[in-house]
Amino acid sequence: MSSRQIPRISLRNFNERKDEIGREIIQAAENVGFFILFDQERPSQQDIEEMFALSTRYFSLSNSIKSQYPFIREHNAGWEKNAQIRPSTGVADPKESLQLQYFRRDTYWPRDLPTIPEFRERCLEFMQSVHDLSMKILTFFAVALEFPPDYFARAHELSFEDCLSTLRLLRYHSLEIDKDIDVPKPKWRAGAHTDFDVLTLLFQESGGDGLEVCPGREAHTSFALGDEWTAVPAKTGEITVNIGDMLMAWSDDRFKSLYHRVRIPGPGDSLNARNSMAYFNQPRPHTVIQGPAHKYEAMTASEYILNAMIRYYRPTHGSEGFTAN
Ligand SMILES: O=C(O)CCC(=O)C(=O)O
Numbered sequence: 001m002s003s004r005q006i007p008r009i010s011l012r013n014f015n016e017r018k019d020e021i022g023r024e025i026i027q028a029a030e031n032v033g034f035f036i037l038f039d040q041e042r043p044s045q046q047d048i049e050e051m052f053a054l055s056t057r058y059f060s061l062s063n064s065i066k067s068q069y070p071f072i073r074e075h076n077a078g079w080e081k082n083a084q085i086r087p088s089t090g091v092a093d094p095k096e097s098l099q100l101q102y103f104r105r106d107t108y109w110p111r112d113l114p115t116i117p118e119f120r121e122r123c124l125e126f127m128q129s130v131h132d133l134s135m136k137i138l139t140f141f142a143v144a145l146e147f148p149p150d151y152f153a154r155a156h157e158l159s160f161e162d163c164l165s166t167l168r169l170l171r172y173h174s175l176e177i178d179k180d181i182d183v184p185k186p187k188w189r190a191g192a193h194t195d196f197d198v199l200t201l202l203f204q205e206s207g208g209d210g211l212e213v214c215p216g217r218e219a220h221t222s223f224a225l226g227d228e229w230t231a232v233p234a235k236t237g238e239i240t241v242n243i244g245d246m247l248m249a250w251s252d253d254r255f256k257s258l259y260h261r262v263r264i265p266g267p268g269d270s271l272n273a274r275n276s277m278a279y280f281n282q283p284r285p286h287t288v289i290q291g292p293a294h295k296y297e298a299m300t301a302s303e304y305i306l307n308a309m310i311r312y313y314r315p316t317h318g319s320e321g322f323t324a325n
C-alpha cells in the first residue's frame with residue numbers, strides 16, 4: 001500500500017475562500033486525480049445521512065419490486081444485482097445498484113414504491129444539491145482550462161431534456177453470512193476501473209473502508225498503471241471527488257482520471273454491507289469534447305460514451321485488476 005496522501009480540501013466559507021479552494025482543487029486534480037471535500041454547506045451531513053437511510057430502505061425491498069426497473073446497458077440506467085462484470089476481474093461485483101439518470105426521471109425511475117412513496121422526490125432533491133456543488137467545482141476547471149467560467153455548467157444543465165447526469169445508489173453485500181462457510185470468496189467488492197464521466201462525487205459511509213486508487217495514469221486512452229494502491233478513507237458527510245475520463249480528455253490529459261477499486265474487508269474490518277452513492281456528471285450528448293491544446297480529435301459526449309462502453313465492456317487479458325472498467 002502506498003503512503004501517498006489523498007488531498008483533503010475544506011469548503012468552509014466558500015465564497016470568501018473561493019480562490020484558495022480553486023487552487024487546491026486544480027492542484028489535486030493535476031497531481032492526484034482524487035480529493036476529499038468537507039465542510040460543504042450542501043449537501044449537508046444530515047442530507048447525506050438521510051439519503052443513505054433512504055437508499056437502505058430501497059435496497060431492503062424485494063427483488064421482484066426492484067426488478068420492475070431492470071438495468072438496461074444501452075441506457076446505463078436501472079437496477080442490477082450481481083450483474084456488473086468488470087473486465088479487470090472477469091466476475092460480477094458482489095453488489096446491487098440503482099442508476100437514476102436525471103432526464104429519465106419521468107419514465108425510468110421506480111415509482112410508487114411500497115413504504116417509500118417519497119423516494120423519487122428525495123432523490124431529485126439530493127441530485128439537485130449535488131449538481132449545484134458539482135457546478136461550483138467545474139467552474140474552477142473551466143477557468144483553469146481558459147474556457148468561459150460557465151462552460152461546463154452549460155454542458156450539464158439539469159433543466160435540459162437530455163441531461164445525462166446520473167445518481168447511482170450502491171450496496172455491496174454483507175459478507176457475514178458466508179464467513180464460516182467454505183465457499184469461494186470474492187476478491188473485490190468493485191473491480192478496478194476508471195469512470196468515463198467528467199467528474200464523480202462519491203459519498204462513502206463511516207465504517208465502509210475499502211476504496212483504493214492507483215496513481216500514475218498518463219493518457220485518458222491508456223489502461224495502465226502501476227501497482228501502488230492508496231486507501232481513500234470512508235467518512236459519512238465527506239465527499240470523495242474523482243476526475244473521469246472525459247475531463248481527462250477535455251484537459252488534454254492534464255487532470256488525471258485514475259483507476260480505483262473497492263477491496264473486500266481485511267482482517268479486523270467490518271463484514272457488514274457497504275453502502276455508497278456516486279453522482280456522475282455527464283455532459284449532454286451533443287457537447288463537443290476537445291481540450292484547449294487539441295491533443296485529441298474533437299468528439300461528442302455521445303461518441304465518447306459509446307466508445308467507452310465498447311472499450312470497457314470488451315474482455316481484455318491484462319494481469320488481474322489492471323485492465324479496463
Ligand atoms: O462504492 C465505491 O466506493 C466506488 C464506486 C465506484 O467506483 C463506481 O460505481 O464507479
Ligand SMILES: [Fe+2]
Nearest residue numbers: 193194195260
Ligand atoms: Fe468508479
